[in-house]
Amino acid sequence: MKHVVYKLSFPGGVHLGNGFLNDSDGFIRADQLFSGLFIEALKDNREQDLLSAVQKGELLLSDAMPYKEDVYYLPKPMVLIDHSDTEQTDSVSKKWYKNLKYIPADHMQQYLAGTLEAGSFDCHFGEVSRRASVGIRTGSDPEPYHVGIYHFYEHCGLYFIADVDSDAQELLLDDLLRDLSFSGIGGGKTRGLGRFEVRKGEKTDKLIALLGNKGTRYILLNGALPKDDELDTVLTDATYLLEKRSGFVASSGYAEEQQKKKDLLVFSAGSCFTRSFAGDIFDVSNGGRHPVYRYAKGMFFSV
Numbered sequence: 001m002k003h004v005v006y007k008l009s010f011p012g013g014v015h016l017g018n019g020f021l022n023d024s025d026g027f028i029r030a031d032q033l034f035s036g037l038f039i040e041a042l043k044d045n046r047e048q049d050l051l052s053a054v055q056k057g058e059l060l061l062s063d064a065m066p067y068k069e070d071v072y073y074l075p076k077p078m079v080l081i082d083h084s085d086t087e088q089t090d091s092v093s094k095k096w097y098k099n100l101k102y103i104p105a106d107h108m109q110q111y112l113a114g115t116l117e118a119g120s121f122d123c124h125f126g127e128v129s130r131r132a133s134v135g136i137r138t139g140s141d142p143e144p145y146h147v148g149i150y151h152f153y154e155h156c157g158l159y160f161i162a163d164v165d166s167d168a169q170e171l172l173l174d175d176l177l178r179d180l181s182f183s184g185i186g187g188g189k190t191r192g193l194g195r196f197e198v199r200k201g202e203k204t205d206k207l208i209a210l211l212g213n214k215g216t217r218y219i220l221l222n223g224a225l226p227k228d229d230e231l232d233t234v235l236t237d238a239t240y241l242l243e244k245r246s247g248f249v250a251s252s253g254y255a256e257e258q259q260k261k262k263d264l265l266v267f268s269a270g271s272c273f274t275r276s277f278a279g280d281i282f283d284v285s286n287g288g289r290h291p292v293y294r295y296a297k298g299m300f301f302s303v
Contacts, residue, residue: 001060001163003208004170005201006177007067009157013129013149014194015187017247024128024148028064028158028185029269030222031245034295039250040179049172054297055281058165059173062221062299063269064158066102066125070203072159073102073123074210074301075270077219078239081114093118105207112303126152147188159201161211161221163299215302218276223266224298226277233275240271249285249292262286264294276300 016025016032034054041047053059066073081097096118103111103121110116130146152158164170177198184194223243226234246263262284279298283291 001165002170003204003211004162004164004173005072005159005204005207006162006198007157007159007201008064008181008196008198010150010152010194010196012192012195013151014185014196015147015149017187022130022146022148024150024186026126026150026152027066028160029245030061030063030160030224030297030299031266031295032185033061033064033160034293035250036180036183036185037173037176038293040176040183043179046172046176050176051281051293053165053169053172054295057278057297059169060163060297060299061295062161063223064160065221067157067159067201068122068125068153069155071121072105072201072204072207074105074108074207075219075221076100076103077108077112077217077303078241078268078270078272079112079217080239081111099123105210108210108303124153125156126150149188149193157196161207161299210301210303213302216274217303218273218300219303220267220269220271220273221299221301222269223296224277224279225264225266225282225296226298227280230277230279234273234277236274238271238273240273241268242266243268245294259286261292261294264296266296273300276302 014024016028018025038047038050041050050059054061063075065075100123102123103116107116107121128148128150130148162170162173164173181196181198183189184192185196186194188194223245242265244263244265247261249259249261264282264284277298279296282294282296284294285292
């Protein structure tokens, strides 16, 4: 498999749902990315090409995670770290460690060894603003509401890693990602939110080295769920969090009225295992006219 890094920048901001309309996440989950790509594939009748490639493991996606200039950040591993060697035991340092969500790829070994000093890198990539809007319903008074919009700082954005089995899969992804960049991702696309510029990543040697490492712990780069026959074997000595993935079906042909997808529990990015697993694409439709797919394949780096 070939690792390809794509960098996304969002000049107009993006609304990435986290359960609160007036807030926004600063990252894109792999299932959100896959859903956007799949919708673009439907427009060109290429959905079976994309679905088949992912189901066969010929095309895999990580979450879209922060970058700052040429520094790529990875999810903080869910492992117990002894920081005693750093002598950073004051309350400010402890808070800094606790609040870390992402760690630069070139600082990962220091973090795992417990030698990373608090405050040794910047972990702020943007900020949320709130746009006032008014909702109008027939027979009701206008109701104001606020939408959270994440704006990345200069030279910051999101990147994701794609594992591709062939040039054909890379070309398919290039085409769909270009189309998605014009359509946008996340909420508020009709207001111009979520549109992005995309380019291939550069200076990725340290990042790629972690992906190719053969270690004893496998750390998820995206929310994923093992197949039934994988589940028992991966839970041994694992440290993980579960998160519920839900949402509404983005298809006017699915049902007469907007319908929710079935909920799916997945292991969060950063969860650690002693062995990797493939995961799967799950049908989360709930009685509509066609399947609705939730991406939950696993991509890992190893330490």
